[in-house]
Amino acid sequence: MTVTEAAVGFQALLQVRDLRVAYPGTGRRAPRNEVLKGVSLDIRPGETLGLVGESGSGKTTIGRAVLGLVPVSSGTVTFAGERIDQAGPARRRVLSRDLQVVFQDPYTSLNPSLTIGDTLAEPLIGQGTSAREARGRVRQLLDRVHLPADAAARLPREFSGGQRQRVAIARALALRPRLVICDEPVSALDLTTRRAVLDLLLEIQEETGTAYLFVTHDLSVVRFMSHRVAVIHRGEIVETGDADTVTTEPQHAYTRSLMLAAPVANVAAQRRRREARWVSA
Structure with a gap:
């Protein structure tokens, strides 16, 4: 049993182990750009794992690798006990029954x-x-x-x-999937609509038991949606844990920086957080 499995004590629906993804460089002799650098995470049935990080951190690439939309350099992706990181198109069509995605932009994701x-x-x-x-x-x-x-x-x-x-x-x-990858599903929406969509996702999960990998840059959203949180920075998971703990008592400096960057309704409190962020930078 891995350290992650021992810590959370469950039979994972999705297991990602030491996942690496690299893209070709821009020039003929340019080195490959490693976007994911040995990422490991788990999602249990009916659970929401919030994956949070800033733009360019590699969070969206994890979801795309799970879906088979980008080639995996090394590591494994296992879904419901089956290794799927090398699954071909025919197998992917079958897997789509259990593995679905909601993309970020509702204006371009529909035909x-x-x-x-x-x-x-x-x-x-x-x-x-x-x-x-x-x-x-x-x-x-x-x-x-x-x-x-x-x-x-x-x-x-x-x-x-x-x-x-x-x-x-x-x-x-x-298709009544077991896992839905939500890739920044509310970032293009206004605040009122955002809350309505988040409430809908929670309602659906409560009734169907669908698990979510919820990808976002917003710690306040991930706190609202998630059972557990994984924080990604420059292609590496730097902190994981219970959502309440990670979003209120972060241990890693990068997570603290994300928390200070999250907007709050109180103007004076927001000013203090902005000043604290500059001090910690």
């Missing part, structure tokens, strides 16, 4: 030429569901994300950003 109904039915039909059954499931999905049934006949441009993200969540839920 503008497809109705909402066709968007939600597409993954179902692709997995062998009949058109009639798919239509029934689409109605259930729209109800699940609190959108009206007539939304099925409309195009994405007829919806607000928050409504489009609800559609993206419904699409991710269509």
